[in-house]
Amino acid sequence: MIVAERKPLDQIDAMIQGFDKILVVGCGTCVAVCMAGGEKEVELLAAGLRMKGKLENKQRTIDEITVTRQCDKEYLDPLAKYVDDYDAIISMACGAGVQFLAERYDEKIVLPALNTLFIGVAEGTGIWSQRCTACSDCILDQTGGICPMTICAKNLLNGPCGGTDHGKCEVDGEKDCAWTLIYNKLKKIGRLDYLAKIQPPKDYSLMTKPGKYTHEAFKEAKQQEE
Numbered sequence: 303m304i305v306a307e308r309k310p311l312d313q314i315d316a317m318i319q320g321f322d323k324i325l326v327v328g329c330g331t332c333v334a335v336c337m338a339g340g341e342k343e344v345e346l347l348a349a350g351l352r353m354k355g356k357l358e359n360k361q362r363t364i365d366e367i368t369v370t371r372q373c374d375k376e377y378l379d380p381l382a383k384y385v386d387d388y389d390a391i392i393s394m395a396c397g398a399g400v401q402f403l404a405e406r407y408d409e410k411i412v413l414p415a416l417n418t419l420f421i422g423v424a425e426g427t428g429i430w431s432q433r434c435t436a437c438s439d440c441i442l443d444q445t446g447g448i449c450p451m452t453i454c455a456k457n458l459l460n461g462p463c464g465g466t467d468h469g470k471c472e473v474d475g476e477k478d479c480a481w482t483l484i485y486n487k488l489k490k491i492g493r494l495d496y497l498a499k500i501q502p503p504k505d506y507s508l509m510t511k512p513g514k515y516t517h518e519a520f521k522e523a524k525q526q527e528e
Contacts (some may be wrong), residue, residue, distance in 0.1 A: 324365070326392045343394060394416055445484045
């Protein structure tokens with residue numbers, strides 16, 4: 303899932319200076335799970351902005367709404383009946399959602415309330431860790447399901463650097479060395495021979511930005527349309 307965190311209230315408040323009517327739009331999927339931009343967080347942000355405005359004697363209206371997802375057009379279309387009533391929109395989605403919302407309503411000012419952090423997993427209540435950098439060239443089959451592009455501070459693909467110390471990373475002694483983890487996992491599953499395989503240099507051309515992907519099932523239909 304995509305993990306994000308809310309920007310400080312003062313920073314968000316600074317973005318809306320000069321606007322009288324603001325709509326806060328939440329996203330009910332990834333950022334709701336990580337407690338950054340779901341319905342509850344929308345309510346808290348809207349309330350905080352109202353209170354701050356009141357204390358500063360600002361006459362402004364802060365309304366709120368949460369959609370299922372901001373990265374799918376079908377969930378953004380229903381907002382059409384609301385957006386014209388506002389000077390600016392605060393998006394509580396990941397960076398992709400903010401951009402898609404701004405694209406859908408390109409005559410409106412759309413402002414980000416969150417900082418998008420990474421693609422990660424839940425380790426416990428309120429704790430998420432990064433597991434994927436979306437490199438477009440997955441080698442997890444070779445590394446025991448542990449990603450060196452993400453877990454290794456240096457993104458090393460063929461074993462550890464010379465700084466690893468007792469299984470810890472030289473960049474951060476509190477973190478496990480990715481290649482120690484990979485070695486232990488491959489040993490556990492009887493695949494240490496994989497360490498002898500040399501991984502080719504990362505093909506960064508696959509990460510050309512902005513990326514675009516069309517599912518095979520829809521390529522033929524799209525070609526016919528064109």
